[in-house]
Amino acid sequence: MKNIITIDGPVASGKSSLARALANKLGYYHINSGYFYRSLAYILIKFCKKTLDDLRALDQEDIECIDLNKLEYVYDEGRPQVFYQGTDLTPHLKTRDIDDGASTISTYPFIREAVNKFQHQLAGDHDIVIDGRDIGTIVFPEAKIKIFLTASEEERTSRWQNDQRKKGNIFSFDQSLAEVQERDRRDTTRSIAPLTIPENGLVIDNSNRSNEDVVREVLELI
Numbered sequence: 001m002k003n004i005i006t007i008d009g010p011v012a013s014g015k016s017s018l019a020r021a022l023a024n025k026l027g028y029y030h031i032n033s034g035y036f037y038r039s040l041a042y043i044l045i046k047f048c049k050k051t052l053d054d055l056r057a058l059d060q061e062d063i064e065c066i067d068l069n070k071l072e073y074v075y076d077e078g079r080p081q082v083f084y085q086g087t088d089l090t091p092h093l094k095t096r097d098i099d100d101g102a103s104t105i106s107t108y109p110f111i112r113e114a115v116n117k118f119q120h121q122l123a124g125d126h127d128i129v130i131d132g133r134d135i136g137t138i139v140f141p142e143a144k145i146k147i148f149l150t151a152s153e154e155e156r157t158s159r160w161q162n163d164q165r166k167k168g169n170i171f172s173f174d175q176s177l178a179e180v181q182e183r184d185r186r187d188t189t190r191s192i193a194p195l196t197i198p199e200n201g202l203v204i205d206n207s208n209r210s211n212e213d214v215v216r217e218v219l220e221l222i
Contacts (some may be wrong), residue, residue: 003028003127005218006136009149010195011183012156012163014206014214015131018149020078021215023129026222029075031122033132033139034102036115038093039071039082041101046092047084055101060110068114073122096169103183106133109192133187136198145221146201149214155207156180 005022007015016032023030040063044050048065050058072083081090092098105111116139122128123140132139136146151159161176171179187195197203202221206214 002123002125004123004140004143005129005145005147005222006140006143006198007129007131007147007149008133008136008195008198008201009131009147010133010156010187011180012160013149013151014159014211015149017211018147018206018214018218019129019131021211022218023075024078025215025219026127026129029122029126029128030080031073031075031119031128031130032080033115033119033130033135035073035080035082035090035093036118037102037106037111038098039084039089040066040111040115041098041105042089042092043071043084044105045097045101052097052101052104055104058105058108058111063110063114068118071118073118075126094167096164096167103186107186107190107192112193133195134193136201137196138193141198145218146198147218148197148201148203150203150205151207152205153177153180 007019009015019032020030022028041055043066044055044063050062070085074081074083081088082093083089119130119139130140136143157173157177157180160180161171161173164171204214204217
């Protein structure tokens with residue numbers, strides 16, 4: 001297995017921005033684990049004709065419509081792309097429905113098992129920086145460098161609200177706060193791989209810090 005840096009943390013903590021910046025600095029592969037859950041949600045909805053309600057009551061047999069051998073993750077020129085059956089799914093993975101679908105299916109053990117297997121395959125071929133919710137605790141607990149990135153609830157709410165605005169989704173601060181709190185509740189209380197600080201993980205609060213400042217701190221550990 002190659003070099004691995006894991007970054008875990010709650011929603012809108014800046015995990016992917018930090019992971020991408022570190023990967024580009026180090027010449028590593030950036031794996032955004034959320035893209036796998038989003039991709040599977042998209043495939044289930046668009047290719048397997050499932051509804052969001054269907055995803056809330058999913059059985060293992062329901063994912064037999066997905067040919068995982070035709071799922072491909074590529075990190076090129078500083079950005080990740082996901083392909084399925086030769087189709088680039090990446091432009092479709094940031095919609096509200098896919099947000100909800102990915103969050104829903106991530107609670108199923110058989111989905112997490114499929115995603116984790118795929119991530120281990122990538123780690124066998126590349127030095128990686130990988131971000132998610134259970135990367136340092138469940139997926140790669142043996143990683144030498146494990147980061148738990150967080151920020152204040154107010155800061156994360158503002159980030160989530162701004163990110164949604166860029167996608168054309170307008171939420172008030174109170175609506176955004178409710179979304180963040182619900183995502184936190186789901187992440188920390190699920191029975192399978194709940195969000196926790198990994199053993200020997202470095203906790204970094206980036207509430208009032210630039211991404212460049214945090215990158216420098218992590219690089220000093222390497």
